[in-house]
Amino acid sequence: MKINPKLIHAKFLKRYKRFFVDVSLNKKKITVHCPNSGSMLGLLNTNSDCWISKSDNPNRKLKYTLEIINDTKSNVGVNTHRANRIVEESILAKKILELKSYKLVKREAKFNADTRFDFLLENKNNQAFLEVKNVTLSRDKNTSEFPDAITSRGTKHLIHLQEALKKGYKSYLLFLIQREDVKNIKIAEDIDQKYHEEILKAKKNGIRILAYSCTVNDKEISIKKKVKIKI
Numbered sequence: 001m002k003i004n005p006k007l008i009h010a011k012f013l014k015r016y017k018r019f020f021v022d023v024s025l026n027k028k029k030i031t032v033h034c035p036n037s038g039s040m041l042g043l044l045n046t047n048s049d050c051w052i053s054k055s056d057n058p059n060r061k062l063k064y065t066l067e068i069i070n071d072t073k074s075n076v077g078v079n080t081h082r083a084n085r086i087v088e089e090s091i092l093a094k095k096i097l098e099l100k101s102y103k104l105v106k107r108e109a110k111f112n113a114d115t116r117f118d119f120l121l122e123n124k125n126n127q128a129f130l131e132v133k134n135v136t137l138s139r140d141k142n143t144s145e146f147p148d149a150i151t152s153r154g155t156k157h158l159i160h161l162q163e164a165l166k167k168g169y170k171s172y173l174l175f176l177i178q179r180e181d182v183k184n185i186k187i188a189e190d191i192d193q194k195y196h197e198e199i200l201k202a203k204k205n206g207i208r209i210l211a212y213s214c215t216v217n218d219k220e221i222s223i224k225k226k227v228k229i230k231i
Contacts, residue, residue: 001086007051007067007218015044032064035079039149043069051218075216076136077178083134090223115160128170131157135177144177145188158198162205175211185211186230
């Protein structure tokens with residue numbers, strides 16, 4: 001996904017509320033929107049290089065949005081709202097090997113009264129639900145982890161992906177790792193044991209689990225390569 005205009009370089013100062021962070025731009029402190037509901041574990045170091053985007057919406061209170069932080073190991077895309085756009089572009093461009101036979105049918109596809117999956121896909125043989133999880137955490141060299149905080153919503157999605165299988169759909173879970181430095185991904189069992197237990201069940205029951213890293217810079221965030229899954 002090309003970013004135009006390119007992002008603006010700044011220095012990260014602190015995150016003091018869930019959706020608010022302070023950065024230094026041209027030596028002035030400004031408050032920007034943080035589009036990430038996770039803990040952002042390992043990314044909140046003062047004076048880290050970061051990149052922000054500027055909104056053209058005159059009615060928006062915060063004109064800037066935090067997009068990327070560098071944690072000294074890699075640029076890391078922290079805007080979770082971009083994840084589905086990156087994946088959608090990759091599906092259409094046939095860049096995700098396991099999904100090359102599918103075409104996109106619907107975004108935010110309703111499964112039941114309280115669950116929507118990110119995408120409904122279709123090929124000549126079947127329909128499939130695809131749920132995307134944005135990944136930023138890396139505590140060990142070459143390895144990314146999910147989640148970075150307890151995710152009851154993520155556990156619910158795993159349960160309902162398994163229910164979708166029973167109804168005749170194919171079910172896919174894609175970890176989109178907005179980092180450039182990793183070769184593997186594992187589940188952070190110490191952070192969310194229930195999610196770890198449920199993903200083991202999901203894998204055993206036939207959920208297809210995929211993982212891809214990204215190219216991340218001020219001009220582009222795009223799928224880069226397939227990553228080994230350690231589950």
